[in-house]
Amino acid sequence: MSDLNGRKVILHDMCLRDGMHAKREQISVEQMVKVATVLDDAGMPYIQVTHGAGLGGNSLQHGFALASNEEYIEAVASRMKQAVVSVLLLPGLGTMKELKSAYHSGARSVHVATHCTEADTSPQHIACARELGMDTTGFLMMSHLSDARSLAQEAKKMESYGANTVYITDSAGFMLPEDVTQRVTALRDVLKPETEIGFHGHHNMGLGISNSIAAIAAGASRIDGSVAGLGAGAGNTPLEVFIAVCERMGIETGVDLFKTMDIADEIIFPMMDHIVRVDKDSLTLGYAGVYSTFLLHAKRAAERFGVPARDILVELGRKKMIGGQEDMIQDTAMTMAKERGLLKQNF
């Protein structure tokens, strides 16, 4: 048994929210209910649902899902025996109106997400979530772009607005275990002891598991992942693997390992439109530090304008584009196509 023997960790499944990215937002209400029900039965404590971009996500920018967010939340929440249903809210995209509506549909936990340097765009939303009595997480996206000290200052702001948990979010799957250790340690140093720290990984460099373990070792107590890794880029930390590793190390998750394995193989894997894995494009995300959700958009732009997806992703990384700037993928592809003589201005 390891040093972490006896540590308790709260798992948060993302396949019905981050996984929507990998499914181009096309998971039906029935599929969501089916997956959530078996996850609930396996003891998963938190299950995030809705559009991949969260509340307010239905848009030309982020795609339109098969149902409204409220429909997904209501359908899932009404069937949960123990699991808490959570949602994602990015200020600038989602609003407090949508948060209240999600709450009324049955959501009781929320990740309020900002880019890692812009925590001060979230005070209204975090306060509103707390007022509703929700489990409230401040979610610092693209955390690799910020050094540990600056990130801790942003985390402190979110705590001051009322967040009871702050997440380090490796949206690009770029971080190495030592990067995670430094950042979690820096947060643990400045946050109140009762404020929890979470880690949300992406598996683009194959480090989802080891990064999550590094986070726990440095003081994190909440881990996001998704069964079978269904999520953006090369997916989230695959939870069935993570649970197995936790069991070997004596870390308590309270989630049934064998049931989770079965869900991964029998339900989630057959749902995948493409096999969510580390391939040359998702690896490029991790290697270049690009937002994981950009992957499928870049592939689509590559097809339309004849510029390879990898070239587009590297250019987006160079231009320091962040989550939410999906429109800049087509724009960048068009500019590159013009430079390469593949596209003419149409006037």
Add this chain to the structure above:
Amino acid sequence: MKKIRCALIGSGNIGTDLIYKIQRSEFLEPVWMVGIDPESEGLTRAAAMGLKTTHEGIDGLLPHVLEDEIQIAFDATSAYVHAENSRKLNALGVMMIDLTPAAIGPLCVPPVNLKQHAEKVEMNVNMISCAGQATIPIVSAVSQVQGVEYAEIIASLSSKSIGPGTRANLDEFTYTTSNAIEVVGGAKKGKALAIINPAEPPMIMRNTIYCLTEGEPDEAKITASVLAMIKEVQKYVPGYKLVNGPSFEGNKVAVFMEVEGLGDYLPKYAGNLDIMTAAATRTAEMFAEEILAGKIQLNPVEVAS
């Protein structure tokens, strides 16, 4: 030539940039700057530029309005205090240009609907938001050609150009801009998204406009209309530029714009600041020209008890 005397309320990024825009105007003269923090950089700069200043908020200005013949005021404070500021100044016959997302008066995008507001002698007009000023002209250019079922805009702003007021009011920004895409842009339904990007060096303001047309888009007519509209906006924001598009895919029209500022108060990347202050100045000038020509007269608005 005689100029219309103006007061600027709010000494943040927008208020301070306005000083430069108004000083350059043929029809307007900046006279007062109102703040709440005596140490603020905006008030210090305003004083150095020859304006009278007060750090006692709107009430510090009121006793001077009549003797200093203030006729137009620009409010760059926040949505929460705007209504009260407007009521107090309107009661003294001062016309309000609202740069907060409060939007209690009619919404104004100069190349789309400024003329009709000036004709009606509105005492309070709202400038929506920087994203609204940068994108609604394009939505309107498309909707003038054919019906727009849905329009969505994405504004990418550099972190350094976004002050605390906008950060704390992101929801109001979203609501006001979405509504204006419908009311002024002419789309049946509108949605606005804002992204704040901290990249160094700071990125220039970018705006993407998507329109879903009713039926197949008339590519030639829409392209011509968009290009003509860009020329109109360039008259007051020279750095308003088409980067890509109009691009057509099914009934979706996509236009990718960039706004470079004049670099007055903040550097050129902060085109979001310029498009807002330039549009507000353009709006005030239209009223000022009419007042100076004796075509309209501003009267005190009676306060309902």
